[in-house]
Amino acid sequence: MNRPISAELIEEHNAAHADILAEDYDALARKLARSGVDIDAIKDRVAGFTVAVPSWGAGRGGTRFAKFPIPGEPTNIHEKLEDCSVINQLSRLTPRVSPHFPWDKVSDYQALRDEAAALGLGWDAVNSNTFQDQVGLAHSYANGSLAAQDAGARAQAVEHNIECIEIGRQLGSSDLTVWVGDGTNFPGQQDFTRSLDRYLEAASQIYAALPDDWRMLLEHKMFEPAFYSTVISDWGSSFLAAQELGPKAKCLVDLGHHAPNVNIEQIVARLHRFGKLGGFHFNDSKYGDDDLDSGSINPHQLFLVFNELAEAEANPRGEFRPSYMIDQSHNVTDPIESMLSSAETIAQCFVKASLVDRVSLHDAQERNDTMMAFQALRRAYNIDVAPILARARVEAGGVYDMLAVYRQSRYRDRKAQERKPVGLGAGIV
Numbered sequence: 440m441n442r443p444i445s446a447e448l449i450e451e452h453n454a455a456h457a458d459i460l461a462e463d464y465d466a467l468a469r470k471l472a473r474s475g476v477d478i479d480a481i482k483d484r485v486a487g488f489t490v491a492v493p494s495w496g497a498g499r500g501g502t503r504f505a506k507f508p509i510p511g512e513p514t515n516i517h518e519k520l521e522d523c524s525v526i527n528q529l530s531r532l533t534p535r536v537s538p539h540f541p542w543d544k545v546s547d548y549q550a551l552r553d554e555a556a557a558l559g560l561g562w563d564a565v566n567s568n569t570f571q572d573q574v575g576l577a578h579s580y581a582n583g584s585l586a587a588q589d590a591g592a593r594a595q596a597v598e599h600n601i602e603c604i605e606i607g608r609q610l611g612s613s614d615l616t617v618w619v620g621d622g623t624n625f626p627g628q629q630d631f632t633r634s635l636d637r638y639l640e641a642a643s644q645i646y647a648a649l650p651d652d653w654r655m656l657l658e659h660k661m662f663e664p665a666f667y668s669t670v671i672s673d674w675g676s677s678f679l680a681a682q683e684l685g686p687k688a689k690c691l692v693d694l695g696h697h698a699p700n701v702n703i704e705q706i707v708a709r710l711h712r713f714g715k716l717g718g719f720h721f722n723d724s725k726y727g728d729d730d731l732d733s734g735s736i737n738p739h740q741l742f743l744v745f746n747e748l749a750e751a752e753a754n755p756r757g758e759f760r761p762s763y764m765i766d767q768s769h770n771v772t773d774p775i776e777s778m779l780s781s782a783e784t785i786a787q788c789f790v791k792a793s794l795v796d797r798v799s800l801h802d803a804q805e806r807n808d809t810m811m812a813f814q815a816l817r818r819a820y821n822i823d824v825a826p827i828l829a830r831a832r833v834e835a836g837g838v839y840d841m842l843a844v845y846r847q848s849r850y851r852d853r854k855a856q857e858r859k860p861v862g863l864g865a866g867i868v
């Protein structure tokens with residue numbers, strides 16, 4: 440196995456911190472034991488938790504404004520994979536990469552799959568891109584893709600998605616995430632109903648090309664790049680489209696794609712109730728689709744989402760198989776550091792949700808004891824679960840303090856010597 444960070448560095452670091460980790464873990468074990476919780480059982484649960492990283496998140500920026508590249512930034516999928524493997528080597532939380540096409544296009548996908556495997560990585564949902572024009576495309580997506588009036592643009596978008604499924608098959612993926620920017624900027628620009636009809640017709644052609652064990656994840660987004668209306672604007676539109684397409688179509692919730700103050704955790708519960716919860720794009724947001732680091736603005740909301748997921752897992756209605764992916768834009772940090780920190784935050788929320796005393800919660804709910812129901816959540820949210828994650832990570836071969844070891848490794852400086860400088864491109868995330 441190809442491991443970019445030196446094993447000796449990791450061992451030395453972990454050995455130097457073994458005592459404080461043991462002290463903190465034992466203290467937390469005693470605290471949890473007082474409420475009848477076995478810390479090791481929780482730690483084993485974390486060991487099974489993973490979240491995928493986006494290939495596009497390995498580079499800096501990617502929003503519609505300026506991009507400020509850093510020396511040593513990856514410029515192709517091979518370099519992105521190497522950076523993703525650093526995140527997984529240190530965190531042991533991110534063993535899969537979610538690729539985006541045509542951005543990650545190569546000539547040999549079997550070789551790419553092997554290359555990833557040699558770095559200890561597999562592949563998560565394949566993302567198609569029909570929200571920007573590419574050199575050499577016969578039809579522009581300026582007026583839409585799957586919902587465009589132009590039949591040529593629609594056919595091209597369908598074909599691209601089918602090609603993404605084929606690439607995904609070669610990589611060993613089994614989900615296709617479809618986010619389209621289709622929509623309007625002016626009242627009257629398009630007919631709401633007819634554009635949805637066109638979307639559904641085109642999406643059904645993609646659906647028909649899905650292998651049996653694949654899922655099509657429909658990602659809704661309220662606005663941007665279209666600012667008046669968007670074809671799949673909300674979870675309702677997404678749900679109805681998924682229902683019409685069939686059982687392999689599910690809904691994907693990007694946390695930044697809702698109106699301000701929307702109760703996202705309730706959306707999660709709704710989608711689960713009707714068997715359509717497909718997955719997540721984790722990020723945080725203050726104003727819109729900000730793509731800030733997960734939990735950096737509202738960690739409590741992330742916890743509440745995981746609380747619904749814990750409820751859903753305990754009460755599966757049909758299948759419970761949401762896929763977890765990060766979708767962030769790193770404009771002012773080293774993307775590796777942001778994803779290390781985000782993966783940790785996401786896992787923390789997962790653990791805290793696992794610590795909710797569901798018997799007390801349900802009991803308080805039954806008795807209409809609002810304060811105690813709230814306290815059941817609050818008690819779990821207030822626990823510092825860092826020692827559980829650190830112990831699980833170290834036992835799996837990761838490191839105690841991920842950012843410290845990453846900085847000590849001087850990985851980015853080394854890459855700055857090896858890699859060619861990044862161009863000043865722009866795109867939408």
Ligand code: AOS
Nearest residue numbers: 495566618693728766867868
């Ligand atoms: C766009 O806003 C969405 O979040 C999509 O997931 C998009 O495909 C991804 O961010 C890459 O641009």
Ligand code: ZN
Nearest residue numbers: 658693720766
């Ligand atoms: Zn997204």
Ligand code: ZN
Nearest residue numbers: 693695728868
């Ligand atoms: Zn987005």
Ligand code: ZN
Nearest residue numbers: 728730766868
């Ligand atoms: Zn985004």
